[in-house]
Amino acid sequence: MKKFLEEFKKFALRGNVIDMAVGVIIGGAFTGVVNGVSNNFIKPLLSFVTSLGKSWGTLADGETAWTFSAAGADFLTTIINFIITAFVLFIIIRTMNRLSTIGKKPEAPKAPTTKKCPYCLSEIPIGATKCAHCASELPEA
Ligand SMILES: [Zn+2]
Incomplete structure (x- = not known):
């Protein structure tokens, strides 16, 4: 059990897992925004479009036609939500990956080339x- 926990810790602390978790959290927060946009804009639009079929009277029973339209709009809204969320998540994760590689590159050659003189505190x-x-004699670093 202890070994299992250690392995899990190793797994969880790997960078990309943390990146992924952050992405999921951002995605979760973003889902709310997407839902809001969909429910207030896309869904009424789809309901309007699908209800046009109803008013054209392709089905005899108006009630059934309306139920079908609402369900169809719900389904399309869910799919659109998913596509928007997945697309934005993809962009966020891609941006994060890029930022993390940009952040890592300048660190590699950053071996110290100067030190401070212990007497006058100048960079040498x-x-x-x-x-x-x-002109002080310096102890070997
Ligand atoms: Zn000095």
Whole structure:
């Protein structure tokens, strides 16, 4: 059991899992926005379009036609929600991946090339044995 927990910790702490979790959380928050847009804009539009069929009287029973239209609009709304959410998630994760590679690149060559002189606190080359500013002898770094 302890080994299992350790393995899980290793798995959970890997960068991309955390990225993914953040993506899922952002996606979850975004789903609310998408739902709001859909329910207030796309769904009424679809209901209007599908109810046109009803008013053309293709079905004899008006009640049944309306129920069918509403269900069809709900279904289409769900699909549109899914597509929008998936698309935005894709963009967010892609952006995050790009940002993380941009953030990592300049760090690699960032080995220190200077140090501080302990006497005058000036920046001097890391290999210096004598300070260029105050001429103090420096202990080997
Ligand atoms: Zn100095």
